[in-house]
Amino acid sequence: MKNNKIFMEYNKSDIINFLLLMLIAFVLIPVTVKSGYWYSSILIPWLCLALASIGQQIVMGYAGQLALGAAGFMAAGAFACYNLILRVPDIPFFVALVLSGLIAAAFGILFGLPSLRVRGIYLMVATLASQFFIVWMIDKFGWFKNYDSSGIITAQDIVIMGKSFTSPMEMYLVIVFVVTILTLLAVNMARGSTGRNWMAVRDMDIAAESMGISLLRTKLQAFAISAFYCGVAGALFAFTYLKSLEPVAFDIKLSFKILFMVILGGLGTINGAFIGAAFILLFPVLLNSVGNNVFHGAIDATIISSIEQVVFGVLIIVFMIYEPLGMAKLWENLKFKVKNK
Amino acid sequence: MTEFLFFIEVVVAGLLAGTMYSLVALGFVLIYKASSTFNFAQGAMVFFAVLAFVGFMELGLPFFVAFIVTILLMGLVGYCTERMVLKPLMNQSEDTLLMATIGLGFVLEGLAQAAWGVEVRRLDLGIGDFPIQWIIDTFGLFVSALDLTAGLVAAFLIIGLSLLFKYTKMGLGLRAVADDPGAASSIGIPLNNIMLLVWTAAGVVALVAGMMWGARAGVQFALVDLALKALPVLIIGGFSSIPGAIIGGLIIGASEKVLEVYIGPYFGGAIEGWAPYVLAIFFLLYRPEGLFGEKIIRRV
Numbered sequence: 001m002k003n004n005k006i007f008m009e010y011n012k013s014d015i016i017n018f019l020l021l022m023l024i025a026f027v028l029i030p031v032t033v034k035s036g037y038w039y040s041s042i043l044i045p046w047l048c049l050a051l052a053s054i055g056q057q058i059v060m061g062y063a064g065q066l067a068l069g070a071a072g073f074m075a076a077g078a079f080a081c082y083n084l085i086l087r088v089p090d091i092p093f094f095v096a097l098v099l100s101g102l103i104a105a106a107f108g109i110l111f112g113l114p115s116l117r118v119r120g121i122y123l124m125v126a127t128l129a130s131q132f133f134i135v136w137m138i139d140k141f142g143w144f145k146n147y148d149s150s151g152i153i154t155a156q157d158i159v160i161m162g163k164s165f166t167s168p169m170e171m172y173l174v175i176v177f178v179v180t181i182l183t184l185l186a187v188n189m190a191r192g193s194t195g196r197n198w199m200a201v202r203d204m205d206i207a208a209e210s211m212g213i214s215l216l217r218t219k220l221q222a223f224a225i226s227a228f229y230c231g232v233a234g235a236l237f238a239f240t241y242l243k244s245l246e247p248v249a250f251d252i253k254l255s256f257k258i259l260f261m262v263i264l265g266g267l268g269t270i271n272g273a274f275i276g277a278a279f280i281l282l283f284p285v286l287l288n289s290v291g292n293n294v295f296h297g298a299i300d301a302t303i304i305s306s307i308e309q310v311v312f313g314v315l316i317i318v319f320m321i322y323e324p325l326g327m328a329k330l331w332e333n334l335k336f337k338v339k340n341k
Numbered sequence: 342m343t344e345f346l347f348f349i350e351v352v353v354a355g356l357l358a359g360t361m362y363s364l365v366a367l368g369f370v371l372i373y374k375a376s377s378t379f380n381f382a383q384g385a386m387v388f389f390a391v392l393a394f395v396g397f398m399e400l401g402l403p404f405f406v407a408f409i410v411t412i413l414l415m416g417l418v419g420y421c422t423e424r425m426v427l428k429p430l431m432n433q434s435e436d437t438l439l440m441a442t443i444g445l446g447f448v449l450e451g452l453a454q455a456a457w458g459v460e461v462r463r464l465d466l467g468i469g470d471f472p473i474q475w476i477i478d479t480f481g482l483f484v485s486a487l488d489l490t491a492g493l494v495a496a497f498l499i500i501g502l503s504l505l506f507k508y509t510k511m512g513l514g515l516r517a518v519a520d521d522p523g524a525a526s527s528i529g530i531p532l533n534n535i536m537l538l539v540w541t542a543a544g545v546v547a548l549v550a551g552m553m554w555g556a557r558a559g560v561q562f563a564l565v566d567l568a569l570k571a572l573p574v575l576i577i578g579g580f581s582s583i584p585g586a587i588i589g590g591l592i593i594g595a596s597e598k599v600l601e602v603y604i605g606p607y608f609g610g611a612i613e614g615w616a617p618y619v620l621a622i623f624f625l626l627y628r629p630e631g632l633f634g635e636k637i638i639r640r641v
Contacts, residue, residue, distance in 0.1 A: 066436055118625050120435055121379045121580075125572040126625060129618030136614050252566065256443075263440055302459045309451030316444030320437055321429045 025176045030169055039168035040241070046274075046281050047175045048237040053261040053273035054186050055229030060259075061268035062195055063222035064202025065115050066124045069131040070230045070258040072111075075250035076134050077104040077231025078238035079144050082245055085156050086146060093160050097178070097235055104231020105224040107134060112223025116216060119205075131252055139247045153245045155238055171240040178236065182229060187270050189225070198222055199268070263316055266326025275327045284308050351602050352595050357488030359594015360495040361557075364550035365571035366578065366586035367498065368543040373580045374519050375539040378427065378438045382446035383547060384568025389453040390415055390544060391551025395464055395560050396457040411548055412541070418449070419540025423533065450565060459562065464555040466490075491553040498546060499587060511538055519581075573621035579631025588632060593617045 033039065056070045080100035084091055111130035115123050138144045145153055158165040158174060165174050189195050197218045200208035209215050238245050257280055265276020284305070291304045323329055365387055372380040380386075393414055397407035426441055466487075506512035511534075517525040518535050526532045554564055570593070578589025597613050597620075605612045624631075 064436075066439070114622050114625055118629050121381075121439055121572075122576060122625060122629065124439075125576055125618065126622045128569065128572065129615055129622055132615035132618060136611065140608060140611065252569075259443070303455050306451040306455035306459075309447050310455065311451075313444040313447030313449075313451060316447070317426055317441050320433075320441040320444065321426075324437060 022180065025180070026173070030173065033169075036168040039172045042281070042285075043172055044168065044175060045237070045241045046277055047172075047179045048233050048241055049258065049261065049281060050274045050277035051179050051182060051236065052230050052233035052258050053265065053277050054183065054270060055226040055233065056258050056262045057265075057268070057270065057273045058186065058190075058198070058229065059112075059222050059226035060262055061266075061272070062190060062202060063198040063219060063226075064205075065112075065219060065222060066120055067112075067115075067127040067223070067226070068124050068252075068255050068259060069111065069127040069129075069134075070226075071234075071250040071252065071254035072131040072134040073104045073108060073227040073230035074234025074237060074254070075138055075247055076107050076227075077101060077234035078245055078250070079138050079247075080104065080231065081235035081239065082153065082155060083144065083146075093158050093174075094178075097232055100235045101228040101232040104234070105228040108223040108225075108227025108230075109220050112220050112227075115219045115223065128252075131255055135247045135250055145245070155243055155245055158239055175236055175240060178232065182232065183270060186229070190270060194221070202268075260312055260316065264312075264319060264326055266328030267324070269326070269328040271331070272326050272328035275331065279327065280312070283311070287311075348599075351598050354485070354488065355595035355598030356591050357485070357492050357594070358598065359574075359590040359592070360488075360492045360587070361550065361553055361590075362571050362574045362593055363587045363590025364491070364495050364498070364546060364553060365568045366574040366590055367495075367502075367583065368546040368550065369571060369575055370578075370581065370583055370586045371502070371539055371543045371546065374583075375515055376427065376522075376536065377435070377519070378442065379435065379580070380445075380543070381439055381442040382422075382449055383543065384565045384571070385446035385449040385453075386415070386418070386544060386547040387551040387554070387568050388562065388564045389418070389449040390548035391464070391555045391560050391564070392453045392457045392462070394548060394552065395462045395555070408548070412545055415544025415548060416537065416541040419544055420537055423536045423540060427536070446565075450562070454562070462555070462560040464552065464560050466552060466556045487553070487557055494549060494553065495587065498549065499583060502542065503583060505542075511535065515539065570617055573617040576621040576631060577624050579633040582631070582633030585631055585633035593620065596620060 029043070033043075052070055052074055055073070056067070059065050059067045077100045080103040081096050084096040084099055085093070088096070107130065111127055111133075114126035118126060142148075158171065160174070165171055190198075197208070197213050200211070200213055201215060201218050201222075205215060208218075234250065238249075242249055261276035261280045262273065263276070264279060265274070266272030287304055287308050288301075291299045291301075319326055365383065368383045368386065369380060372378055372383070390411055394407055394411045397410050398404065402410065422445060426445055427438075430438055430441055506515060514525070514530045515535050515538070517528075517530055518532060522532065550568075551560070551564060554567060558564070558567070571590075574586065574589040574593050576589070577592055578585030578587070597616050600616045601611075601613050
């Protein structure tokens with residue numbers, strides 16, 4: 001029964017839920033949703049950003065290292081993928097995707113090194129270096145952009161086994177496939193000894209160290225895996241959502257966005273990454289449609305985006321005060337209440 | 342000789358630009374000293390304060406009145422922050438507080454833009470951003486009048502604040518609170534007043550910093566990103582030291598300019614964007630508590 005080992009720890013309802021989710025993601029949505037808008041403006045960016053949030057979740061929610069440079073690693077992944085497909089003939093898309101994740105992971109290890117010495121805000125500043133450095137590097141060295149002078153490079157089509165995936169629905173299926181595998185992997189890591197080590201380091205690193213957990217290994221591992229997720233997410237984000245590659249798209253604002261997804265979604269939870277990403281992505285859409293339909297454009301678009309910022313800020317403060325575990329915890333509470341009624 | 346003179350010029354320009362970073366860093370230090378909260382919103386406060394100031398000026402208020410009204414407004418912001426953010430989060434971990442202040446920063450940025458719009462404003466302080474003829478004649482150096490003013494203002498603020506902390510009753514209370522808030526309030530030091538004072542002082546510092554930056558680069562959102570550069574300054578200087586903020590700012594300002602001028606061309610320029618952070622990382626490896634910070638001892 002060795003093959004079943006992964007699923008041994010999960011109880012029946014977990015597996016049923018999982019299968020149900022898969023049914024929705026792979027069958028129900030492709031069959032029922034026909035409009036390209038839903039795929040290309042909501043589902044695709046949601047899944048990409050949720051994947052990046054899982055990356056941020058690993059380093060911040062599980063390993064407790066306050067890092068603020070997810071967008072930098074996403075940029076590294078995106079441009080690595082572009083260059084791999086451009087320069088390596090006949091490279092399969094998924095191989096390029098994994099390799100670009102690994103390249104991002106290498107950057108993650110490099111910029112995770114300061115975490116061995118510092119923590120908290122100090123670490124945050126150190127990781128900001130990765131954000132600024134990676135984006136600058138891609139911007140300044142023409143090689144990364146294939147000496148394209150226009151500044152905007154079109155991403156190649158995704159070609160898997162000779163078939164190109166170009167319609168929104170096809171791209172969605174590719175992303176769902178990748179996100180499913182990586183999410184399962186993340187859940188398993190978080191539940192296994194790897195995750196336990198991360199959490200021990202998060203809760204008290206000195207105590208963890210004296211219990212024989214190698215801080216060097218655990219922290220760098222968290223940074224590497226986090227950057228891997230961000231890199232893959234960045235590549236998918238650029239190839240399916242942005243469809244063009246420009247370093248500016250991966251600026252510090254995106255890093256903050258991902259940070260907010262993790263904080264609001266709930267630190268130290270994988271489903272929090274999905275909930276947070278959905279909220280941060282959908283709230284502006286909702287606000288815009290309220291502005292257009294209720295006030296008929298009487299409110300300036302810049303005011304709406306300012307309001308959006310205020311609401312995000314207020315929510316962060318409110319969650320920090322009343323529910324530091326975020327929306328994932330609210331969801332748990334709701335489920336608990338419904339069950340015990 | 343001209344080469345050496347050019348080097349001096351680069352360093353001086355860097356040092357003076359560094360005082361601008363120091364001004365932002367000073368606001369961080371004030372709040373960190375009083376409440377060991379790292380106020381990530383300081384950058385947003387700079388933006389908020391100077392945008393409010395320009396907004397009041399546009400309403401037709403004279404310079405001085407607008408200045409006072411903005412200070413009152415910053416006091417109000419400080420009061421609300423203390424009541425609504427810091428108090429409920431008392432005794433929480435530093436990371437939680439840090440995240441809350443990130444949220445606060447977003448609130449302030451959003452409010453400022455909602456109230457006063459997003460377009461870039463010009464701020465004319467009556468001080469030109471051009472070299473002073475007198476210094477060119479005497480020393481052969483090109484030093485901007487605005488830079489020099491910023492340097493003087495920073496020096497004035499620091500001396501003022503140091504005196505305030507050292508010799509007034511409020512200052513003594515503040516140092517007591519910084520040491521141990523519980524003990525301080527148990528002997529009757531009014532914690533709320535002290536916090537209000539500190540946040541207002543940080544607001545004034547933010548306003549002055551914003552005015553200096555705004556006169557140079559225009560009052561715009563990019564100020565928030567510029568303020569991020571105060572973070573490496575703090576790492577070099579230490580979070581709880583006022584002289585540290587100044588010296589850190591000078592180090593970052595000078596080294597950033599020197600690196601940009603002498604090493605930048607080999608890498609295609611614009612290394613100013615990340616050089617301070619990398620510098621800060623190397624500094625962290627050598628001295629994690631900063632030049633003047635207190636050594637952190639952690640126990641299980």
